[in-house]
Amino acid sequence: MSHHNELIASQRVLSMLEGACEYSEQILDNVPSVFVVLNKDNRVIRANKAFCDLVGCTMEDALHLDFPAFFTSENRDVLLHHVNHLRTEGSGETHARAKIEIGGLTEDQPAKPFFWRIFRLEHLSEAEGRVISIVGDDLSGLYQSELKLMSIFSSIPLGLMVMNRDGVITEVLSDYCHVLLNQRALLGKSLRDILVPHNPDLQTELSQAFGIMQDCVGKFITHFTAREAALADIAQLSIDGHSEQAKWIKPRFQPIVKNNTVERYMVILEDNTASYLAQRQIEKADLLGKQAQALYECAIRDPLSGLYTRLFMNDSISRLIASSKRGNLRELAIVMFDIDNFKSVNDTHGHALGDEVIKAFGSIILSCTRDTDIAVRYGGEEFILAMPSNDTREQSGAIVAERIRQKLADCRIDVGGGKSLHVTTSCGVALCNPTDTLETLILRADKLLYTAKHNGKNRVCVEPSAAE
Amino acid sequence: MDTQTSSQASSDSLRTLLRDASVVQASQYFNGEEITLIASPPDHQLGQVLKRYIVMVLLSSPELRVVFKVHFNPEQVRAYRLAKGCSPEDLSDKQLVDFMKELSNQMGGRVCRIFDAHQIAMGMSIPLCTRGIYEIYADYKPKTGAITKFGDFWRLDGSFDSIYCSCYVELMSKEDFSHIKCADEQSQEGELDFL
Numbered sequence: 311m312s313h314h315n316e317l318i319a320s321q322r323v324l325s326m327l328e329g330a331c332e333y334s335e336q337i338l339d340n341v342p343s344v345f346v347v348l349n350k351d352n353r354v355i356r357a358n359k360a361f362c363d364l365v366g367c368t369m370e371d372a373l374h375l376d377f378p379a380f381f382t383s384e385n386r387d388v389l390l391h392h393v394n395h396l397r398t399e400g401s402g403e404t405h406a407r408a409k410i411e412i413g414g415l416t417e418d419q420p421a422k423p424f425f426w427r428i429f430r431l432e433h434l435s436e437a438e439g440r441v442i443s444i445v446g447d448d449l450s451g452l453y454q455s456e457l458k459l460m461s462i463f464s465s466i467p468l469g470l471m472v473m474n475r476d477g478v479i480t481e482v483l484s485d486y487c488h489v490l491l492n493q494r495a496l497l498g499k500s501l502r503d504i505l506v507p508h509n510p511d512l513q514t515e516l517s518q519a520f521g522i523m524q525d526c527v528g529k530f531i532t533h534f535t536a537r538e539a540a541l542a543d544i545a546q547l548s549i550d551g552h553s554e555q556a557k558w559i560k561p562r563f564q565p566i567v568k569n570n571t572v573e574r575y576m577v578i579l580e581d582n583t584a585s586y587l588a589q590r591q592i593e594k595a596d597l598l599g600k601q602a603q604a605l606y607e608c609a610i611r612d613p614l615s616g617l618y619t620r621l622f623m624n625d626s627i628s629r630l631i632a633s634s635k636r637g638n639l640r641e642l643a644i645v646m647f648d649i650d651n652f653k654s655v656n657d658t659h660g661h662a663l664g665d666e667v668i669k670a671f672g673s674i675i676l677s678c679t680r681d682t683d684i685a686v687r688y689g690g691e692e693f694i695l696a697m698p699s700n701d702t703r704e705q706s707g708a709i710v711a712e713r714i715r716q717k718l719a720d721c722r723i724d725v726g727g728g729k730s731l732h733v734t735t736s737c738g739v740a741l742c743n744p745t746d747t748l749e750t751l752i753l754r755a756d757k758l759l760y761t762a763k764h765n766g767k768n769r770v771c772v773e774p775s776a777a778e
Numbered sequence: 779m780d781t782q783t784s785s786q787a788s789s790d791s792l793r794t795l796l797r798d799a800s801v802v803q804a805s806q807y808f809n810g811e812e813i814t815l816i817a818s819p820p821d822h823q824l825g826q827v828l829k830r831y832i833v834m835v836l837l838s839s840p841e842l843r844v845v846f847k848v849h850f851n852p853e854q855v856r857a858y859r860l861a862k863g864c865s866p867e868d869l870s871d872k873q874l875v876d877f878m879k880e881l882s883n884q885m886g887g888r889v890c891r892i893f894d895a896h897q898i899a900m901g902m903s904i905p906l907c908t909r910g911i912y913e914i915y916a917d918y919k920p921k922t923g924a925i926t927k928f929g930d931f932w933r934l935d936g937s938f939d940s941i942y943c944s945c946y947v948e949l950m951s952k953e954d955f956s957h958i959k960c961a962d963e964q965s966q967e968g969e970l971d972f973l
Contacts (some may be wrong), residue, residue, distance in 0.1 A: 331909075356911040362793055369853075373827065433915065437823050437826040
């Protein structure tokens with residue numbers, strides 16, 4: 311009875327082993343990688359489903375297929391080289407790896423790139439010889455992604471390349487690098503040696519930047535981060551073209567890190583020529599604008615008195631008259647001043663002192679007026695003051711004119727030798743009415759000025775209606 | 779007859795016995811169909827991977843030990859059984875393997891009965907199935923001396939396409955088996971011992 315039980319137990323163990331063996335074989339059958347075992351003649355003695363799908367056969371038909379026949383002659387030679395090398399006794403090699411395309415023997419069967427891992431099995435069969443197992447992974451998807459990525463790299467207007475610790479370009483990832491740096495061949499060249507001749511004024515900064523990067527290789531990334539700011543000194547570089555204008559590029563250096571340690575650098579070159587030129591145009595336009603403003607200021611501002619000139623007066627006072635006519639102003643007074651006996655001042659004390667008198671009078675006018683008032687040097691010693699007002703609390707033109715007259719009368723101008731000069735002014739004040747133009751208003755103010763002069767000078771003569 | 783001549787005669791006789799037994803039993807298993815034995819299959823040699831699957835049984839007695847294998851492709855068996863009206867639902871890979879296990883079981887059983895007729899009690903293992911690739915680990919190297927060992931393989935052709943049979947036999951005694959023939963089969967009675 312015991313013997314019978316032992317038999318049953320043994321049979322069950324055998325069945326379990328058989329099942330385990332079959333399960334592991336099914337795993338091999340279904341792995342997504344191509345798996346084949348080849349005999350000494352390179353014929354298939356075991357294949358999985360991925361292989362059968364690849365070559366279009368059943369698992370039965372796969373047996374004894376000539377594996378190298380699925381490769382073109384050139385690729386077949388590479389495959390056989392690896393396989394035969396592994397089979398060579400004493401080669402010491404137990405496995406090999408290779409990227410070899412399979413298929414492509416007919417037009418409707420395009421070649422597919424595969425990554426093959428080839429292993430030598432230690433068991434030597436008398437009938438099948440030294441057996442080789444091969445595992446292959448389809449790289450088509452990877453290649454397509456790589457091609458897509460490369461086409462993106464090639465089309466973006468950025469120069470992308472990889473630089474080693476010595477600043478030597480080891481990979482060129484985008485064709486635009488050649489365009490930006492005006493170089494047909496970049497691999498193996500020193501980036502610093504390319505950039506320095508085009509930017510002699512930045513030689514120190516470039517040397518310092520490349521020195522920092524070289525120093526940071528092999529060290530923790532934090533080492534680079536701490537010194538990264540120094541690289542900003544080479545924010546704008548120029549590259550002279552052979553037949554065209556210079557390009558302006560902005561370089562960026564991105565460390566390639568492995569295990570937190572800087573290994574190499576990704577160099578990103580951005581073409582800044584357009585924005586650089588646009589910036590220069592803007593600066594030029596700014597300068598022209600400032601020059602034009604200065605010229606305009608010269609044209610409208612009298613340098614001696616600091617008051618406006620007649621050029622400015624015509625437009626500005628005309629606008630005030632138009633505003634007054636529309637009822638926007640309560641009052642618009644035009645005051646016309648003339649310095650009394652100015653000719654005798656010039657004749658007696660010279661034009662320099664005459665200029666001092668003009669200057670002093672200009673200062674008095676400015677000190678007595680608001681920003682909204684327009685004070686103009688109308689002629690040699692003639693001045694016009696336009697005074698708009700909206701508020702009844704604001705002082706009228708007559709009062710301001712009187713204050714100015716009084717201030718000038720009180721002013722003493724030093725003529726040297728302990729002596730001073732006493733100067734007075736006469737003025738006429740006209741008020742704008744709805745029928746007035748600039749000419750009629752000035753004409754009336756001038757007539758009132760004449761009246762003030764005629765009545766003994768150093769006085770203000772106000773238009774009668776305004777006086778009321 | 780000296781020992782070496784006797785051993786050679788035993789080997790030759792056993793070789794013939796195993797081949798004949800496989801033909802007779804296969805014919806019976808495949809509904810009495812005519813089976814053609816290809817004694818020396820061209821383009822192949824003993825020890826090669828012949829088909830996708832192997833089923834094997836071990837026949838054992840104190841005098842001799844026989845490892846008997848049937849090499850087959852499941853798709854061929856499936857096609858045969860479909861042609862014989864079997865439902866596709868009953869033709870899973872496992873069922874096809876079981877079908878071929880039964881064939882090897884019957885072939886081994888026939889050999890056991892032949893030896894039984896000569897009062898040599900042989901035990902037989904349960905049939906086991908592996909993939910054909912494992913044939914590379916089989917050891918068919920012939921031996922002479924205290925233990926005589928020889929290997930053999932042949933092909934059986936029929937409406938099921940073709941299957942291969944292979945075996946290796948180890949003779950542990952100097953007993954002469956040359957008189958044992960396939961036709962000596964004892965009627966199938968009683969139970970077989972499975973090892």
